[in-house]
Amino acid sequence: AQSVSQHNHHVILSEAASLELGCNYSYGGTVNLFWYVQYPGQHLQLLLKYFSGDPLVKGIKGFEAEFIKSKFSFNLRKPSVQWSDTAEYFCAVNAAGSARQLTFGSGTQLTVLP
Amino acid sequence: NAGVTQTPKFQVLKTGQSMTLQCAQDMNHNSMYWYRQDPGMGLRLIYYSASEGTTDKGEVPNGYNVSRLNKREFSLRLESAAPSQTSVYFCASSELWTEGETQYFGPGTRLLVL
Numbered sequence: 001a002q003s004v005s006q007h008n009h010h011v012i013l014s015e016a017a018s019l020e021l022g023c024n025y026s027y028g029g030t031v032n033l034f035w036y037v038q039y040p041g042q043h044l045q046l047l048l049k050y051f052s053g054d055p056l057v058k059g060i061k062g063f064e065a066e067f068i069k070s071k072f073s074f075n076l077r078k079p080s081v082q083w084s085d086t087a088e089y090f091c092a093v094n095a096a097g098s099a100r101q102l103t104f105g106s107g108t109q110l111t112v113l114p
Numbered sequence: 115n116a117g118v119t120q121t122p123k124f125q126v127l128k129t130g131q132s133m134t135l136q137c138a139q140d141m142n143h144n145s146m147y148w149y150r151q152d153p154g155m156g157l158r159l160i161y162y163s164a165s166e167g168t169t170d171k172g173e174v175p176n177g178y179n180v181s182r183l184n185k186r187e188f189s190l191r192l193e194s195a196a197p198s199q200t201s202v203y204f205c206a207s208s209e210l211w212t213e214g215e216t217q218y219f220g221p222g223t224r225l226l227v228l
Contacts, residue, residue, distance in 0.1 A: 009154070034216075043118075043204065044157075044219040090156055101147065101172055102217065104156035 002027035002093050006105035013081055014113050021076040021108050023065075023091030033074040034092040034102065035065055044090065050074065061085070083114045116140055118220035120205050126226045127195045135190040135223050137205030145208045146188035147172075147217065148180060150201040157204065163188055195227045 005024045013019060025031060035047040048059025055067040065076045074091060091105040118139045127133055139146065144165045149157040149172075159172030161180040169180050177199060179191045188207075192199055203223045208215035 004156075006156075036219075043221045044206075046216050046218075049216065092157075101159045101162055102157075104158070106154050106156045 002031065002095055002103050004091050004093050004103055004105035006089075006091055006108050008108045009106070010109045010111070012111045012113065015083055016080050017112075019076070019078040019081045019085070019110070021089055021091075021110070023074045023076065023105060024072050025074065025091075025093045026072065027093065027095055029095055031093050031095055033065070033067060035059065035063070035074075035076050036090045036092060036104075037087045038090065038107075039087045047076070047089075081110075081112050083112050086110060086112045118205055118207055118218055120203075120220040120223050122223060123221070124224045124226075126228065127192075128228050129196060131195050132191070132193050133195065133225075134192075135203055135205075135225075136187070137189065137220060138187045139205075139207040139218070139220075140186065141207060141209070141218065142185070143207035143209050143218075144185070145215070146182065147206040147208075148178075148188070148190045149204045149206065150174065150199075151204060151222070152201050160190065160203075192225075195225075197227045199225065200227045201225060 003026045033050040036044045038044045048057050050057045050067045058064045088107045090107045092102040121136045147162045148160040158174050163169045163182040166185045181189045205220040206217040208217045
């Protein structure tokens with residue numbers, strides 16, 4: 001079974017700082033990878049996803065993530081955060097070809113100080 | 115187009131009481147899901163319905179039952195609520211039951227069991 005680790009539970013940044021949130025998964029086969037965001041009081045929304053091809057994936061709101069297969073990682077990045085990026089971020093994975101459900105990480109709370 | 119809707123938004127129950135959480139989607143999606151979100155644990159799948167007429171257990175099904183009433187609606191029932199079921203419940207849907215399908219989430223139901 002696959003699992004997802006997000007080691008940063010809470011990240012605090014000032015506006016304009018660069019962001020990198022870590023995501024590591026454990027699964028021996030091919031995977032599909034996702035980042036979801038949950039703004040305060042709102043439901044989860046998809047930021048970006050990786051299925052195949054270019055390992056650098058660009059999502060909405062200036063976010064991007066890089067899939068590094070050798071490191072089993074799919075870290076989320078943004079060059080310059082804004083106060084409105086304050087939210088909880090979840091990494092998720094499902095095993096390619098299995099049609100199984102998404103497995104989510106425990107989430108990283110990002111607080112951006114104005 | 116409301117997407118995924120859930121009722122109620124909040125609920126307080128006493129131990130042993132029963133209730134049904136309702137979920138509906140208007141995107142003509144085939145697959146629907148119920149998750150619970152607990153602090154520090156991310157989202158965990160309770161039950162899913164790959165298509166109308168089918169349901170299956172997820173990671174944490176104990177204490178819950180589901181009904182796929184029709185293509186639009188997928189309800190979650192707690193027959194005898196326990197304090198351990200205090201959580202935020204999210205319903206989600208996706209177009210197909212295939213790998214990598216984007217899941218669209220509802221706004222959630224906050225449940226407190228006393």
